Amino acid sequence: MATTQKLDPATEITNEIIALLERGTMPWRQPWKIAGGGVPLRHNGERYQGINAFLLGLRATMMGYSSPYWMTFNQARELDACVRRGERSSIVVYYGSAKKRGAETSDGDGGDEGKEGGGSYRFLKSYRVFHVSQIDGLxxxxxxxxxxDPSDGPQPIPEAQAFFDAIDADVVIGGDRACYIPSLDRIHMPPMARFESASSYYSTLFHELGHWTKTEDRLDRSFGVSSFGNExxxxxxLCVEISAVVGGQRLGFAPNHIENHAAYVGSWLKxxxxxxxxxxxxxxxxxRIVDFLVAASETGTKAKEAIHEAA
Structure with a gap:
């Protein structure tokens, strides 16, 4: 009797990304803007986060979808709508936790990899969703x-500019190099005029701010001694590049920081x-990077408002 191998969502998703990267491209690049700011949404308007925001944003980019909404087959039926025959679903995952005796469980959007409480264990589950463009009757x-249009030219996007201006980071504008210098805790950025679009500028700045969050007094993130191209x-x-994708969804600019460079693609594949x-x-x-920068921007905005009111 033939047996069916159990689906491993992590392996399935990673293999899909590997297959795309092996083409030599970073498939989450897109020149157009998705309605609603680009954040993938559930049928009820709730935001997807973490790996699900990245994966559904990736699929939307590949397929040219403009609406942010996704839903399951049954959710579509509950809305008196119907998924068209032959449409391909997209995988969504969530982490659950259960007491070792299985008495209680909880679950959340795929953004807590590696966390485990005492006396409990973590498990990964998946389900399938369809984009609203694949559904009739909605x-x-x-x-x-x-x-x-996010790519009209190097003109500031007011909402995005205000977001970055409120973050209390040392950002030096000038020159022709974008980088974060850990020893100085400083970001260097070329002026916006050097970029093809405002989206390119903000995506690059978000990427560098992603590196800025790794210090011990911020998110304390380290994968060991780092040198160009090593693990x-x-x-x-890869962490900060995904953060730029998710951050771009949140703020309404297309993620396009790193060009399709073989050195990056090859190292990520490894x-x-x-x-x-x-x-x-x-x-x-x-x-976590996105959440940290959003909180930092909100704190900076409130501080500036307080100073303005006091004046």
Whole structure:
């Protein structure tokens, strides 16, 4: 009797990313803007986070989807809509936890890889969703129109500019190099005029701020001694690159920091092939980066408002 091998969501997803990277490209690049700011949404408007935001954003980029909404087959039926025959679903994952005796369980969006409490264990489950473009009979509200064009030129995007201006990081504008210098705790950025678009500028700045979060007094993230191209370097780069994708979704600019460079693609392939779950770990770190920078921006905004009111 033939047996069916049990699905391993982590391996399936990682293999899909590996296959795309082996083409020599980074498939999460997109020149257009998704409605709703680009953050993938559940049918009820709740945001996806972590690995799910990355994966569904990737699929939306590949397929040219403009709506942010996704839902399961049954959720579509509950809305008196129907998934078209032959449409391919997309995988979504979540981590659950259970007491070792199985008395209680909890679950959450795939952003807590590696966490485990005393007396409990973690498990990974998956389910399938469809984009609203694959579904007939949905209300027009599931197909909002994108606002504006993120690639008109190097003109500031007011909301994004305000977000970055409020973060209390040492950012020096000038020169022709984008980098974070740990010894100085300083970011160097070329002026926006040197970029093809404002999106390219903000995506690059978010990437460098991602590195800025790794210090002990911020997110305390380290993968060992880092040098260009080694495993520690590649892991850190993958984390901050995913954070730029998820951050771009959140703020409404297309993620396009790193060009399709063989050195990056090759190093990431090596990491993913050696550890099928590191993509999940990287996405969890990326979500923490996004959350940290969002909180830092909100704190800075409130501080500036307080100073303005006092004046």
């Amino acid at each position: 209300d027009a509200s599931y197909h909002p129109e994108p606002e504006g 520690a370097y590649s892991k850190e780069e 990491v993913l092939k050696s550890d099928s779950r590191f993509l999940f770990t990287a996405a969890a770190h990326a979500q």
